[in-house]
Amino acid sequence: MTVLAPENLSQEALRIFLRMIRPRPLADPYPMYRRLREIAPFHTIRxxxxxxxxxAATHAEVSELLRRKEFGPLTPGHLDLLSPGWHGHRFTRVMYTSMAFKHGADHRTRRDLVFKDFTPRRTEGHRAAIERAxxxxxxxxxGEVDLEEALALPFTALTIGEALGMxxxxxLELGRxxxxxxxxxxxxxxxxQRAAEIEAGTGLVDGFAALLDERRRKPERDLLTFLVKHHGEDEEEALVQAVLLFGAGFDSPVSMVGLGSRLFIEHPDQAWLVREDPSLARSAAEEILRYESPVQLVVRAAYAxxxxxxxxxxDGGVVFGLLAAxxxxxxxxxxxxxxDVARAPIQTLSFAAGAHYCLGAPLARLQAEILFPRLxxxxxxMRLTGEPRYRSPGSMLRGLEYLPVHLS
Ligand code: HEM
Structure with a gap:
């Protein structure tokens, strides 16, 4: 075994990190994560x-990063460096002022407002509608289909549509x-990629602005109407909450459906277990999200x-927390x-941890529990008929954009 000097190790860690975050997707980032864990749980990258x-590459270090109050989302100053000009676009302004980018009391107020709509009990109330979908x-x-287009997108659209009242x-249109x-x-x-993001994001924000206007004119008994009523004159805040809930609630479940389906195709023994014993559906959902995490990493800043x-x-230091590692x-x-779909429960980081723990985790679990045994x-x-394609960039949000299968 070659023993590397610390300087060589930090150069190796930098090389791995730069490959990991490049704007093209990696089919298999997991050996790189393993190597980072081996080199050191916590690296300095220049x-x-x-x-x-x-x-941070190990479970203990990532957990600590997520739970400690000295660490929080990137600040506007960091965003200026990573995404220059974000103030100039309505979409990035909406996203970067949402609860996902707030810290402390600012974050809690926004999260508490919608938290009650996503508890396990409230979520259970959507079960029948999700089963019908x-x-x-x-x-x-x-027969032959692209499972992303034929299943992941419409199933997720019907589910988040049900939760928000759309x-x-x-x-589906706004989800794309x-x-x-x-x-x-x-x-x-x-x-x-940034230019395409702005174009699509602008359409998304315009779509939600129109939807919220409609709820102002014609209230319904749904979450969008609640946001409109609660925020009253502050139309921007209602828009920010709605776009974040929808964006977060659409993207990762689509990835979960695609990545999970592929895992079952590639592991027929595990598919057989879930087919024969639907009570394994819950642990299978956790295992899919552990093994192929739709959110591979989160970024945090030090607030002191x-x-x-x-x-x-x-203060101001930036830490990448590798959930998937x-x-x-x-x-x-x-x-x-x-x-291993029958794995004994472990505390995964798939939904993060601490203050920003995924608000929609109960909904995502329910979706998986309902869909996979049925599928x-x-x-x-079910078998692959071609090479699946990963979305780009994909270093943070991992998912497939194309999954050609034959269904029989
Ligand atoms: C498989 C599905 C899902 C996965 C893997 C996932 C994962 C995550 C992760 C890792 C975070 C933390 C991000 C960070 O700390 O930087 C997060 C936050 C969040 N998720 Fe999910 N999510 C999923 C589904 C959903 C659904 C269905 C909703 C529905 C509304 C949702 C809403 C949110 C929101 C609002 C946040 C921000 C919470 C906050 O900042 O306090 N997610 N999610």
Missing amino acids: LPGLAATYV ADAILDRLG PGSVA LARAAGTVFEPMASAR DTELAGTPVP GNRDPLVCPDPERF LRRFPD
């Missing part, structure tokens, strides 16, 4: 333009835009001089490279 940057879509499927067709604008969360994207894993982190950390997950029972011989 990046031009950003003063102090770190990568799944059945209606699966009834129409068969017709499925509108949710939200997915194309998903790069807004990516720390690194090419200029072309502090330390992590014994390394000083100055933490999810395969052998210290918390035995045999982590194995996809696997109806199409026991």
